[in-house]
Amino acid sequence: MPRLLLILMGVVNSFCFFTEVGNNNHLQYSLARSDYPWYGIDYTGKQATGRFTNGRTIGDIISEKLGSSSPPPYLSLLQNDDAILNGVNYASGGAGILNDTGLYFIQRLTFDDQINYFKKTKEIIRAKKGEEAANKLCNEAMYFIGIGSNDYVNNYLQPFLPAGQQYTHDEFVELLTTTLEQQLLRLYQLGARKVLYHGLGPLGCIPSQRVKSQTGQCLKRVNEWVMEFNSQVQYLINSLNRRLPNAQMIFADTYPAVLDLINNPSTYGFKISNTSCCNVDTSIGGLCLPNSRLCNERKDYVFWDAFHPSDAANEVLAEKLLSSLASASAPTPALAPKPH
Ligand SMILES: *[C@@H]1O[C@H](CO)[C@@H](O)[C@H](O)[C@H]1NC(C)=O
Ligand SMILES: *[C@@H]1O[C@H](CO)[C@@H](O)[C@H](O)[C@H]1NC(C)=O
Secondary structure, three states: OOOEEEEEEEEOOOOOOOOOOOOOHHHOOOOOOOOOOOOOOOHHHOOOOOOOOOOOOOOHHHHHOOOOOOOHHHHHHHOOOOHHHHHHHHHHHHOOOOOOOOOOHHHOOHHHHHHHHHHHHHHHHHHOOHHHHHHHHHHEEEEEEEOOOOHHHHOOOOOOOOHHHHHHHHHHHHHHHHHHHHHHHHHHHHHOOOEEOOOOOHHOOOHHHHOOOOOOOOOHHHHHHHHHHHHHHHHHHHHHHHHHHEEEEEEEEOOHHHHHHOOOOHOOOEEEEEEEEEOOOOHHHHOOOOOOOOOOOHHHHOOOOOOOHHHHHHHHHHHHHHHHHHHHHHOOOOOOOOOO
């Protein structure tokens, strides 16, 4: 059986792939870090690895379910490491489609940076295996991409950054999707064919947004923006599939399923979805700090900190993502080999 090569790109933020597994630990000045307790308290060896959750990320769980090991962070690999042949994770906490996103974390790998690193990876594979094998490997790999949450949470929705004042939401979505189009085209030129783009979840319902409402409700306007983004990206991906020979890009819209998890936590075995297990201070960012207090039963909570789902929720989310992948993989026009 051919080995499944997973290439994971994106960010860390809520409901988004492919979640960071430690790239930022290697960025000396990055403030978007989670390499300290309580992060990782439910991970193998109770280790804080740079995953922004108490246990496994959605990426870890998907890899497990696909029978593959979770790809290591790109920045942890040595030059020339053969491990790159088994998949790489480029995701970086705080990163976005736009360069400005997460600027105040000082260091993170923007989506452009991640694509540049993928290009370098391909050059290394070429040096190891030759041009033809490198092209084949890159064409056959699965690319999981989840990016965009931070362009809201750590950009557009931040009152102290200019984007929110500078652009109407329509203009902002236009900027995001035209930028993303160039990025996906570049990935395609580098050989990516089987791309799964994980759409955004209801960001208006994450604890860091709820606290902005007097009554702890989801922010309706934020959710509407996210849905608009999702529909524009879906449109973009459909158009790329039509324009690019052999492109097999999938947009996985898990928004409704994630909203269902938040609105009906008990259906999925959870008790609380309107606040996080780790009692975070949203005035200083909403990450779980070593002096934060934890809940008693971590499995009861959908959210771990003010932005990120818990290990238990990630399990449910990974399941939902895989089922959307399975239904999208049924022979549909978007996936059928295209004559050209
Ligand atoms: C980010 O900055 C780099 C370097 O200035 C530039 O080449 C690139 O086009 C920018 N990307 C985006 C998405 O604005
Ligand atoms: C969460 O919901 C519960 C029950 O509906 C409510 O008592 C509690 O105040 C809410 N918590 C927050 C932080 O909104």
